[in-house]
Amino acid sequence: MDSTEELLGKTLAEKPTITEPQVGDLKSSSSSVFRKKVVNTLTSAKNLFYMPSFKIYDSGVSGLYDYGPPGCALKSNVLALWRQHFILEENMLEVDCPCITPEVVLQASGHVDKFTDLMVKDEITGACHRADHLLKDFCNEKLNKELNLLSTEKIKEYGIVAPVTKNPLSDPYPFNLMFQTSIGPSGAVRGYMRPETAQGIFVNFKDLYYYNGNKLPFAAAQIGQAFRNEISPRQGLLRVQDKSHPRYSEVEDLEFLMFPREEQGPGKDAVILRLGDAVTNGTVLNETLAYFIGRVYLFLTRLGISKERLRFRQHLGNEMAHYAADCWDAEIECSYGWTECVGIADRSAYDLRAHSEKSGIPLVAHEKFSAPREVEKLVIIPVKEELGLAFKGDQKKIVEALEAMDEKEAMEVKAALELQGEVEFRVCTLGKAEIKKEYQRVFTPSVIEPSFCIGRIIYCVFEHSFYTRPEDEKLNVFRFPPVIAPIKCTVFPHVQNKDYEAVAKKISKSLTAAGVSNKLDTTGTTIGKRYARTDELGVPFAITADDDTTTVTIRERDSRDQIRVEINKVVRLVQDLTNGVRTWADIQSEYPRIPFKKINDLP
Amino acid sequence: MDSTEELLGKTLAEKPTITEPQVGDLKSSSSSVFRKKVVNTLTSAKNLFYMPSFKIYDSGVSGLYDYGPPGCALKSNVLALWRQHFILEENMLEVDCPCITPEVVLQASGHVDKFTDLMVKDEITGACHRADHLLKDFCNEKLNKELNLLSTEKIKEYGIVAPVTKNPLSDPYPFNLMFQTSIGPSGAVRGYMRPETAQGIFVNFKDLYYYNGNKLPFAAAQIGQAFRNEISPRQGLLRVQDKSHPRYSEVEDLEFLMFPREEQGPGKDAVILRLGDAVTNGTVLNETLAYFIGRVYLFLTRLGISKERLRFRQHLGNEMAHYAADCWDAEIECSYGWTECVGIADRSAYDLRAHSEKSGIPLVAHEKFSAPREVEKLVIIPVKEELGLAFKGDQKKIVEALEAMDEKEAMEVKAALELQGEVEFRVCTLGKAEIKKEYQRVFTPSVIEPSFCIGRIIYCVFEHSFYTRPEDEKLNVFRFPPVIAPIKCTVFPHVQNKDYEAVAKKISKSLTAAGVSNKLDTTGTTIGKRYARTDELGVPFAITADDDTTTVTIRERDSRDQIRVEINKVVRLVQDLTNGVRTWADIQSEYPRIPFKKINDLP
Structure with a gap:
């Protein structure tokens, strides 16, 4: 893929x-x-x-x-x-x-012959343009007509010229959309x-x-x-x-x-x-x-x-x-x-x-049938006497050909002959329907x-x-669903502090080991600015370590609400939140949220 | 990738x-x-x-x-x-x-010119062969010599001919290993x-x-x-x-x-x-x-x-x-x-x-230096009087060229001139080293x-x-580590039975929802044959539902040992076992294993 x-x-x-x-x-x-x-x-x-x-x-x-x-x-x-x-x-x-x-594969599929767009060439510069695009633009601008009423032959009729250069255009010609190359050093095998x-x-x-x-x-x-x-x-x-x-x-x-x-x-x-x-x-x-x-x-x-x-x-x-x-x-x-x-x-x-x-x-x-099915088949019976007279030495071949025909084919031959007025004698009769057993389709x-x-x-x-964000149009956010967000979680110390940093680093390392992509941010910028940075990358969750030695906060990107989670549970929780096992709404009862309004995480 | x-x-x-x-x-x-x-x-x-x-x-x-x-x-x-x-x-x-x-990118990288193998052509059939491969085969068969002593020019000298046809070979010529194509309908932009x-x-x-x-x-x-x-x-x-x-x-x-x-x-x-x-x-x-x-x-x-x-x-x-x-x-x-x-x-x-x-x-x-570094640079001082006499109108250009030279370049020019015996007069002196400040590299x-x-x-x-398997060489096994195994787990009822099947289906569905690839097998073949089938696909774990309504067994592929696990824990456990969070050895204390010898899971 x-x-x-x-x-x-x-x-x-x-x-x-x-x-x-x-x-x-x-x-x-x-x-x-x-x-x-x-x-x-x-x-x-x-x-x-x-x-x-x-x-x-x-x-x-x-x-x-x-x-x-x-x-x-x-x-x-x-x-x-x-x-x-x-x-x-x-x-x-x-x-x-x-x-x-x-090539043979794409010949069979029809791509070699039919996978084309009609092109026209600027007759002076040689630049190529798609005929249908030029027509469409022309229709939109000049005619206000539906494109599908027009064929690309109309390019000459309407006097459409090359965009920008205004040069005359060639007749439309098909251009195959495949990249052609050749396989192997002899150059003999064409491929696409x-x-x-x-x-x-x-x-x-x-x-x-x-x-x-x-x-x-x-x-x-x-x-x-x-x-x-x-x-x-x-x-x-x-x-x-x-x-x-x-x-x-x-x-x-x-x-x-x-x-x-x-x-x-x-x-x-x-x-x-x-x-x-x-x-x-x-x-x-x-x-x-x-x-x-x-x-x-x-x-x-x-x-x-x-x-x-x-x-x-x-x-x-x-x-x-x-x-x-x-x-x-x-x-x-x-x-x-x-x-x-x-x-x-x-x-x-x-x-x-x-x-x-x-x-x-x-x-x-x-498709095997659960039981054999009985199928009626009409049988063609050549009238050998008439054929013998008419075809002499070739009689045998004609009889075989007639016997091999199915009903539809025979009827078609009959109709064609009648149309040409060539049915001069009866070569065969359609016999009684014969019952045959079929075991599969x-x-x-x-x-x-x-x-x-x-x-x-x-x-x-x-x-x-x-x-x-409604309060500041410079604050850009991508609200990617956690399952596709490129970075699942940022981890940072609330302020620059050796202990907070140690906790943040440990969590980041565990997240990595658990396959959760994350970003450790130990820069000294304000927490609001750090949140703004992760919002712009569409990171759904941010973990912040502070002076509580047993818990950290997790902040959700769109609501900006936070919860407090024990450090030893945080990796599994973020893993569940990001691989779709649990949602932010799911965990509200277990982890009461601290709504955004009550805390100030703006820059 | x-x-x-x-x-x-x-x-x-x-x-x-x-x-x-x-x-x-x-x-x-x-x-x-x-x-x-x-x-x-x-x-x-x-x-x-x-x-x-x-x-x-x-x-x-x-x-x-x-x-x-x-x-x-x-x-x-x-x-x-x-x-x-x-x-x-x-x-x-x-x-x-x-x-x-x-093309321009691959010209710069050297691939257009240098990314080649030396080829030779069968002069009758046109078939192409790699010159080094032919030489290597020749060396191995005939000479028992190290290839790197030989160059591809030796092909003619040793009289090497085309394999199979035994036809004469062309001189070696470079063949570029890239697939060439052209970009866009004009055909003017070459690409690879x-x-x-x-x-x-x-x-x-x-x-x-x-x-x-x-x-x-x-x-x-x-x-x-x-x-x-x-x-x-x-x-x-x-x-x-x-x-x-x-x-x-x-x-x-x-x-x-x-x-x-x-x-x-x-x-x-x-x-x-x-x-x-x-x-x-x-x-x-x-x-x-x-x-x-x-x-x-x-x-x-x-x-x-x-x-x-x-x-x-x-x-x-x-x-x-x-x-x-x-x-x-x-x-x-x-x-x-x-x-x-x-x-x-x-x-x-x-x-x-x-x-x-x-x-x-x-x-x-x-690379910014933490503090500016002082760097000694030798200065070239042209002897203008001598140069004026020798070069007249061109004096200015010569002085500029000399001043622009760095020390190494000047020394090289000097050495080159001396070698040719052309140093007839002193055009410049090396001045005292000048101290310059540098802020970055x-x-x-x-x-x-x-x-x-x-x-x-x-x-x-x-x-x-x-x-x-040691006991039967028809029993093939791929011992893929669980993390890369294509199918992580098979799920089946111990024998054909509606209740067992219902449990198996439910577990399979939960595994799928949890992203664990699995295969439900409700065919009536013996459990031994079903194990053999999953071994050949390298499936590390097999879950079997039987008459115990609260637990199922998990069988590990290589040891063939089994454990009994509560149904509501089995999905998480298999998930942990297959994404590397826990190993089969890790869980021995929690789930005592039933060693292979004591049960018979052979066909």
């Missing part, structure tokens, strides 16, 4: 797809002020959640970002929670495949950086099916980087199965914002629906799709994404990827507008069929694939978690 | 560098029998620790492997332990940078898949230094995939600092196998040294290098690598990478021989200097870089963890 973060950058630098009408000037200006404040806090060298990649060089590559220390820790925690929420709780089969993929993590699962279907005891449905997952030369990569995870779901009842009562295809139009908005109702009335096509929509909703809200700013939008017919039969995106509202963060696609049997055909290895499942399973762009999700978590 | 596993395959498929004389036939044959047994167990579809990538295709790419479900879990646990052992316990600054790297994770840290030096409060030393780390077109990628992690180490005392008493450069020769072997002694006598050059050798030793043995089959070998002069000043490899003995798994390189200031020069951004540290810090090939380490963990 490393790293979708490859292109966290792209998320930030490129305008993500915005599916709503452009926001008005006023709103967009306040959005951009908010964004600037959050981004400044995140990228400032004292916080270093992330920073532009290769920035000491003018490398010709912009829009890539690195995660710095707290960003790495947050990402690692988000991925651990993802593993817990999906792999462990869903009993998924995880795989981990190479990023570099031989994988454009999605799903293919690695598909090509392992047979082994995974066997590992699962030849039983369907099963879920498989892969966490890892995908590489796209233009757009954001995603996390891949999928489920191979029929379309009912055994745990569907756990999610059907969830209610949240949904935005079905037919409801999308000018001035329309997402509405709150009960997931079970959306399945009943056919808005969501099947239980498995609904189950994963529900699980994704639960995952994102566990990360701290606001329920009011999260919706599930169904793709319009012309939006879907080449492999998708249906697709719902989890979109999160941030300062860029509603941003696609998770795609939940019904890929039907597209990929497994494609790999079966290309590799010649059947990727199918067998062989079929290519369907796939529901939720895929996560962890980079975008993390960026939205940053925005949704950010606030400033 | 995803994935060094990219090329776990290479580790297995290619013969890793073997630094010892070839093992004899007998030993090598028993090695290969052992390897076959381990590998069969690992790759069998019922276990699926790993499998060949893209195997449904004849893709032209061999030697790549995917991790299957238990392999993924193990890798994820190894990386979590790595994070705990290095990032958390060493307070390292973690970063996470893109895999695709613009990063060949190591270290460069991402170097180019972020300035920000990381600031984030660390402008203090040295600090350690930075990156976990991630590196891509090499021929050899195994590694995990990167490094430490930027001066060469003493504050925590050196924690490792100096460790004793283990070391193999210094000057001890390596025919018939010589590694010897057990105390790390502190190796530093004192100059075998290991500095404390920081020694500190990381010690930490790597502790990490590998925590994973279950046997102390007797782990050694630290110093690189010979002709083995080192282009950036290395010194290098020690952690080598693990497995069925392939002694295999390099961790490299601990002293990169001195090579990379930071290279990036400073290429980018024009100084990547330096400032500006310098390019040195870097010690331990880098881990997680794929190879995991493979060695597999081999070192594997054994068969």
Whole structure:
């Protein structure tokens, strides 16, 4: 699952797809002020959640970002929670495949031919632009029309020119979004950086099916980087199965914002629906799709994404990827507008069929019937006399071909011949239906694939978690849920004092040994300033050692309330609070809180 | 850190560098029998620790492997332990940078020019071979000579031909080991898949230094995939600092196998040294290098690598990478021989200097002196009269150049001129030393870089963890330490029974909620067979529910001893046992064990 973060950058630098009408000037200006404040806090060298990649060089590559220390820790925690929420709780089969993929695999999947964007070139400078982006901008500015009414051929018709240079543009041409490379020293084997993590699962279907005891449905997952030369990569995870779901009842009562295809139009908005109702009335096509929509909703809200700013939008017919039969995106509202963060696609049997055909290895499942089933089959009986007269020496071949035809095929041949007026004599009759016994069904399973762009999700978590203290707008806070907070706890002496420091150091060391990331702060700055510093890093808890030799205080970040805890219990308590075993609310009865108002922890 | 596993395959498929004389036939044959047994167990579809990538295709790419479900879990646990052992316990600054790297970065680092292997081509078929491998094989077979006496030019001289085809070979030519690609649709920006994770840290030096409060030393780390077109990628992690180490005392008493450069020769072997002694006598050059050798030793043995089959070998002069000043490899003995798994390189200031020069951004540290230091500087005083006569109009330039020279430079010019017999007149005198005040020292810090090939380490963990029960060689066991075991616990009813099953299901659900990976087994097979199945997956604990309604048994994998634990305590106990808080030995007093001999859990 490393790293979708490859292109966290792209998320930030490129305008993500915005599916709503452009926001008005006023709103967009306040959005951009908010964004600037959050981004400044995140990228400032004292916080270093992330920073532009290769920035000491003018490398010709912009829009890539690195995660710095707290960003790495947050990402690692988000991925651990993802593993817990999906792999462990869903009993998924995880795989981990190479990023570099031989061409044949991506030919079968359709990526070599179809994974393209239409580009146009500035005919003077050679700079490239996405045809659909130029059209969209043109529509928004000049025509106020829906993009999907226009095809990219309209670029010439409307006289659209290159942005900035205003030079003429070439005709649109497809540009493949994969990074191409070659494998091995001979240069003969062409390969690509994988454009999605799903293919690695598909090509392992047979082994995974066997590992699962030849039983369907099963879920498989892969966490890892995908590489796209233009757009954001995603996390891949999928489920191979029929379309009912055994745990569907756990999610059907969830209610949240949904935005079905037919409801999308000018001035329309997402509405709150009960997931079970959306399945009943056919808005969501099947239980498995609904189950994963529900699980994704639960995952994102566990990360701290606001329920009011999260919706599930169904793709319009012309939006879907080449492999998708249906697709719902989890979109999160941030300062860029509603941003696609998770795609939940019904890929039907597209990929497994494609790999079966290309590799010649059947990727199918067998459903054994509990008892053999009797199946009626119509039988084709060639009229040998007529055929003998007509075909002479070839009669035998013709008879075999006719006998091998199934009913549907035979009817098609008949219809085709009749259309051409070529049916001059009766070559065969359809005999009486014959009863055959079948013991199993062989079929290519369907796939529901939720895929996560962890980079975008993390960026939205940053925005949704950010606030400033009401009494001072310079006091920035990230209200990360403890389970994903990069640093779980700061530890400090109340004032500079050798004994307090000794206690603080001992606690810090025990926290580290217990795997709880923490920061010891023995600087002499005021406790208020130290709290402010940890708030800006989103640290949920702060332990302070003072003149009480048996207890310390724990301060919670958002309420700023404190409790007193015995020193020998503090590590276990913070561990429980940060790995989700207990919440701050849970422990109120055991540890009476000292509300914030009564003490003064401001600078 | 995803994935060094990219090329776990290479580790297995290619013969890793073997630094010892070839093992004899007998030993090598028993090695290969052992390897076959381990590998069969690992790759069998019922276990699926790993499998060949893209195997449904004849893709032209061999030697790549995917991790299957238990392999993924193990890798994820190894990386979590790595994070705990290095990032958390060493307070390292973690970063996470893109895999695709613009060319300019890798020009500065030297990879574009120097990161090559010498190849030769089969002149008929075009197949490529590594020149050093062919020579090595030739030496081993024909000459019984040391490779390092030979250069690759000897290929022609010795008449070496292509293996298998026996065709003539081309002259050796350098082949760059990086995967090249291009970034963006114009194709104008050349990039490479990063060949190591270290460069991402170097180019972020300035920000990381600031984030660390402008203090040295600090350690930075990156976990991630590196891509090499021929050899195994590694995990990167490094430490930027001066060469003493504050925590050196924690490792100096460790004793283990070391193999210094000057001890390596025919018939010589590694010897057990105390790390502190190796530093004192100059075998290991500095404390920081020694500190990381010690930490790597502790990490590998925590994973279950046997102390007797782990050694630290110093690189010979002709083995080192282009950036290395010194290098020690952690080598693990497995069925392939002694295999390099961790490299601990002293990169001195090579990379930071290279990036400073290429980018024009100084990547330096400032050491402020507690009090200004007075420094004596010799002053060069040009003899203007003489120069005026000799150089006329150019006199001014010459005077300036002379004044700008420092003492060393001036002396060199003087020596050079004298050598050529060109000193005909005195152009300057060295004036009296002048006293200047200096307030800080500006310098390019040195870097010690331990880098881990997680794929190879995991493979060695597999081999070192594997054994068969003495009473039946079909009973395979992996004795993974609980902290890295892919599945921590199986849960089953003692026999098929509704009540037992209900208890087992409830415990399994609680374990999942607590983040403990577990497997519920309600099949009707004998308990002995179920134990055998979990042993083969390396599951350290098995919980069995029986007719006691308040307690269950926990069975430990290696001793096969059991304890009885109250149902409401079992989840916390297994959690503690598997995350390293308590060991099986620790809990003997609290929970008296029922030794294996007294009960019969065999099939």
